[in-house]
Amino acid sequence: MTTAPVAGPRPVRAARGTELSALGWQQEAALRMLENNLDPEVAEHPDKLVVYGGTGKAARDWASFDALQRTLRTLKGDETMLVQSGRPVGVFQTHEWAPRVLLANSNLVGDWANWEEFRRLEHLGLTMYGQMTAGSWIYIGTQGILQGTYETFAAVAEQHFGGTLAGTVTLTAGLGGMGGAQPLAVTMNDGVAICIDCDPRAIARRIEHRYLDVQATSLEHALELAVEARDARRGLSIGLLGNAAELVPQLLAMDAPIDIVTDQTSAHDPLSYLPVGVDFDDMATYAQKDPQEFTQRSRESMARHVEAMVGFMDKGAQVFDYGNSIRGEAQLAGYTRAFDFPGFVPAYIRPLFCEGKGPFRWAALSGDPADIAATDRAILELFPDNANLHRWIPMAQERVHFQGLPARICWLGYGERHLAGLRFNEMVASGELKAPIVIGRDHLDCGSVASPYRETEAMLDGSDAIADWPLLNAMVNVASGASWVSIHHGGGVGMGRSIHAGQVAVADGTDLAAQKLARVLTNDPGMGVIRHVDAGYDRAADVAEERGVRVPMREHG
Ligand code: NAD
Numbered sequence: 001m002t003t004a005p006v007a008g009p010r011p012v013r014a015a016r017g018t019e020l021s022a023l024g025w026q027q028e029a030a031l032r033m034l035e036n037n038l039d040p041e042v043a044e045h046p047d048k049l050v051v052y053g054g055t056g057k058a059a060r061d062w063a064s065f066d067a068l069q070r071t072l073r074t075l076k077g078d079e080t081m082l083v084q085s086g087r088p089v090g091v092f093q094t095h096e097w098a099p100r101v102l103l104a105n106s107n108l109v110g111d112w113a114n115w116e117e118f119r120r121l122e123h124l125g126l127t128m129y130g131q132m133t134a135g136s137w138i139y140i141g142t143q144g145i146l147q148g149t150y151e152t153f154a155a156v157a158e159q160h161f162g163g164t165l166a167g168t169v170t171l172t173a174g175l176g177g178m179g180g181a182q183p184l185a186v187t188m189n190d191g192v193a194i195c196i197d198c199d200p201r202a203i204a205r206r207i208e209h210r211y212l213d214v215q216a217t218s219l220e221h222a223l224e225l226a227v228e229a230r231d232a233r234r235g236l237s238i239g240l241l242g243n244a245a246e247l248v249p250q251l252l253a254m255d256a257p258i259d260i261v262t263d264q265t266s267a268h269d270p271l272s273y274l275p276v277g278v279d280f281d282d283m284a285t286y287a288q289k290d291p292q293e294f295t296q297r298s299r300e301s302m303a304r305h306v307e308a309m310v311g312f313m314d315k316g317a318q319v320f321d322y323g324n325s326i327r328g329e330a331q332l333a334g335y336t337r338a339f340d341f342p343g344f345v346p347a348y349i350r351p352l353f354c355e356g357k358g359p360f361r362w363a364a365l366s367g368d369p370a371d372i373a374a375t376d377r378a379i380l381e382l383f384p385d386n387a388n389l390h391r392w393i394p395m396a397q398e399r400v401h402f403q404g405l406p407a408r409i410c411w412l413g414y415g416e417r418h419l420a421g422l423r424f425n426e427m428v429a430s431g432e433l434k435a436p437i438v439i440g441r442d443h444l445d446c447g448s449v450a451s452p453y454r455e456t457e458a459m460l461d462g463s464d465a466i467a468d469w470p471l472l473n474a475m476v477n478v479a480s481g482a483s484w485v486s487i488h489h490g491g492g493v494g495m496g497r498s499i500h501a502g503q504v505a506v507a508d509g510t511d512l513a514a515q516k517l518a519r520v521l522t523n524d525p526g527m528g529v530i531r532h533v534d535a536g537y538d539r540a541a542d543v544a545e546e547r548g549v550r551v552p553m554r555e556h557g
Pocket of ligand 1 (some may be wrong): 272
């Protein structure tokens with residue numbers, strides 16, 4: 001057996017059109033989505049195979065990437081490739097209903113599930129950080145989180161500001177792969193956002209992709225622009241270069257008129273958060289040279305940052321943690337009031353989870369934006385009474401810049417997702433779409449995560465840390481016919497803090513795909529319903545009853 005020579009970093013881009021380089025569309029879909037995750041338009045640091053979320057990677061190293069490509073091209077329709085933290089480790093004969101790829105990323109045994117041990121193993125080349133959709137090949141750029149962020153800000157508006165963010169100012173930080181959705185989500189709700197980032201490239205990228213409107217030249221300039229737009233009740237997003245751990249306390253000390261505060265710096269990973277007093281240009285070298293000292297300093301800075309967020313809360317602002325574990329990190333640095341403000345899921349999103357609602361997404365393998373436009377029309381026809389959707393899709397069409405393969409996201413619930421999947425499959429079969437559609441979701445979904453600082457924070461029955469649910473979710477997706485399924489550890493909140501699962505199903509226009517889609521896209525959100533019924537949520541129990549989800553412990557006789 002010979003080993004292929006290893007080529008280093010190079011631009012990667014998924015093929016478009018209908019010509020296959022794999023043996024079937026299910027394998028071709030996995031290949032194109034792996035490549036699409038690393039498209040320079042899509043990935044934050046493609047040379048390092050990093051897609052988003054600190055160091056969330058699509059493949060462990062370039063040799064593994066080459067082997068993944070090679071194996072997907074030769075994989076048969078009744079075989080399954082196994083991927084261990086970004087490296088293909090085996091191919092087994094299974095059957096055509098089985099997933100073509102099974103992935104497990106960043107998983108560590110409980111007592112060893114910390115950053116120190118993870119880094120040691122990563123350094124030895126034995127693992128990689130998979131984040132959520134990075135290591136499971138269904139990242140679609142910043143749009144992937146946009147509707148969730150939009151929904152969250154819409155819920156803030158609904159609960160506290162009479163249904164609109166017009167006339168309010170939001171302060172946040174982090175304009176990376178996911179955090180970059182914040183400015184657009186705020187302006188879509190007609191509000192003003194000041195968004196801090198210490199990386200000038202992140203600000204420039206969001207302006208280029210039309211997620212961010214302008215960059216301020218100073219703190220004072222940012223406030224001036226914000227107040228002017230707020231008073232005119234005009235939506236505006238303002239980028240501000242600097243360290244959030246310095247600027248947020250400064251804004252508090254200035255008594256800046258801020259109504260809403262959150263944060264999406266990559267705080268889940270202390271080596272990806274810039275400490276006060278460190279130059280952005282020195283960050284990577286310093287983090288690598290002395291990770292322990294860097295971690296201590298970044299945690300201390302997060303404590304200052306969170307302390308200022310609490311200060312804004314004390315002054316009456318609406319403050320929430322946006323799923324990056326910044327409260328947990330600040331607490332580790334000794335700040336005792338870190339958990340005084342809530343996470344965004346218990347505060348705003350859980351009622352949607354009770355209905356099996358979550359971030360349903362799809363991408364057009366043809367590469368043709370016209371295919372997404374056709375699916376947009378189909379979705380609107382399928383759900384004529386869904387007012388949110390009818391507001392969202394035209395707005396997304398107008399304002400979302402596609403990154404890589406054209407894609408769309410919209411939140412759909414139990415009883416809805418499979419209708420969309422089946423419709424897309426018919427459109428592929430009839431030739432209305434030029435090529436198959438890949439249908440997936442974030443791991444941040446209703447029944448696929450155990451994450452006590454995020455998706456399962458403050459569950460009604462106290463079951464926050466029970467991690468059986470994402471494992472059951474992965475298994476039911478395998479049993480239902482998903483095209484690839486993944487189990488990850490860490491994700492958006494970091495080591496030791498979450499276990500989560502992902503699934504992707506391909507609508508290739510065949511009858512078999514229709515049967516699989518009907519099951520996967522019913523059972524997957526069904527996990528969200530049963531998870532919340534089990535935890536005691538009345539809304540979930542009603543949904544189960546109304547929509548016929550069987551929950552054995554509620555059946556009698
Ligand atoms: P990313 O690594 O692509 O971007 C993080 C950004 O934070 C970078 O641009 C970086 O320059 C900036 N940053 C770091 N330290 C800073 C500091 N001290 N001051 C100002 N800016 C600083 O990460 P991402 O994909 O945007 O994700 C951001 C965070 O949100 C992660 O922790 C991620 O896990 C979490 N996340 C949340 C959700 C959600 O729905 N709430 C979803 C996905 C990810």
